[in-house]
Amino acid sequence: MIRGVQIDLISAERLDRLTSMEKIRLILDDVMEGNIVVLEKGLAPDEQSKLIEITMREITPDGFSGIEMETYPVKDTPDGFFSRLFGGKRSETRLTVIGPANQLKTIKKEKDLISAWVSSR
Amino acid sequence: MEFLVRTKQKISQFLKTLFRKRTCRIGIYGPPNAGKTTLANRIVRDWTGDAVGPVSEVPHETRRVRRKQDVTITGQNGNSLTFDIVDTPGVTTKIDYNEFIEYGFEKEEAVRRAREATEGVAEAMHWLREDIDGVIYMLDSTQDPFQQVNIMMVGIIESRKLPILIVGNKNDLPDASPARIKSAFPQHPVIAISSLEGTNMDELYEKMTAYFG
Numbered sequence: 001m002i003r004g005v006q007i008d009l010i011s012a013e014r015l016d017r018l019t020s021m022e023k024i025r026l027i028l029d030d031v032m033e034g035n036i037v038v039l040e041k042g043l044a045p046d047e048q049s050k051l052i053e054i055t056m057r058e059i060t061p062d063g064f065s066g067i068e069m070e071t072y073p074v075k076d077t078p079d080g081f082f083s084r085l086f087g088g089k090r091s092e093t094r095l096t097v098i099g100p101a102n103q104l105k106t107i108k109k110e111k112d113l114i115s116a117w118v119s120s121r
Numbered sequence: 122m123e124f125l126v127r128t129k130q131k132i133s134q135f136l137k138t139l140f141r142k143r144t145c146r147i148g149i150y151g152p153p154n155a156g157k158t159t160l161a162n163r164i165v166r167d168w169t170g171d172a173v174g175p176v177s178e179v180p181h182e183t184r185r186v187r188r189k190q191d192v193t194i195t196g197q198n199g200n201s202l203t204f205d206i207v208d209t210p211g212v213t214t215k216i217d218y219n220e221f222i223e224y225g226f227e228k229e230e231a232v233r234r235a236r237e238a239t240e241g242v243a244e245a246m247h248w249l250r251e252d253i254d255g256v257i258y259m260l261d262s263t264q265d266p267f268q269q270v271n272i273m274m275v276g277i278i279e280s281r282k283l284p285i286l287i288v289g290n291k292n293d294l295p296d297a298s299p300a301r302i303k304s305a306f307p308q309h310p311v312i313a314i315s316s317l318e319g320t321n322m323d324e325l326y327e328k329m330t331a332y333f334g
Binding site: 044045053055059061065070071106 | 212213214215216217218232235236239240242243246247249250267269272273276277279280281
């Protein structure tokens, strides 16, 4: 049997339909099964904060040891004519890779390139 | 008459409690082993003669959030700031008890430390969302500042619109590169210090009074 790693690519549309807690649960349940999750659109800072907190609560000795996560910094972009006029900005979250800490390792991270290595369990 | 005086005192006490301005809480955040407790101890020792907690080269030595209340500092500019200093466990997305075994701990103790460390990180994140008014984000100047946890944490702090001072610690070591930290976070003031040796603390105090005051 071929041993491999499942990679789930979750679209921005699907993420937009979920609440913060649903997103976090979806990611963690997937990652805890040993899968790699790629989010087309990353998590908002507040969701990242909750993800760290809930990840910590899921860690067990000889079991789940946490997550490895890589993303690009949030980009501030002007949102439409009125926002541009009044200086408003929309924070744009970006492509994010999340996996089990014992399986996903970041090899190289640059401004515009994330290079990661994935091992099977 | 006595009844009236007592009632007046009670009302005055109630109003004081109601309108009392809460002391600002400054949290020291950063990855494990950046020197957060060493800095908290340095600030508290410099201004109160006390300490916040023990330090060690073992990561996650601080596994509970610790708060020292009412610390007053004065910058060289003469401005003063009274605040509660909140020392937090190092923030990370992963904790494995084997990390502690590598430092010579028995399995039982390593598992206990790992469990406490996970609780400490969760607690620190909760404090950041609920109870912190300003952040000193502490980095080890000899390490890569572009690590995901730093990018993520600075983003989280920015999104909460909290004032943030970035401190590059361990500047006494030969590999220290505060310039690398400045290039990673150009949008925030960066102060290079050695909290162990007490180098450049005057600049930090001055920036703190100006920034958090």
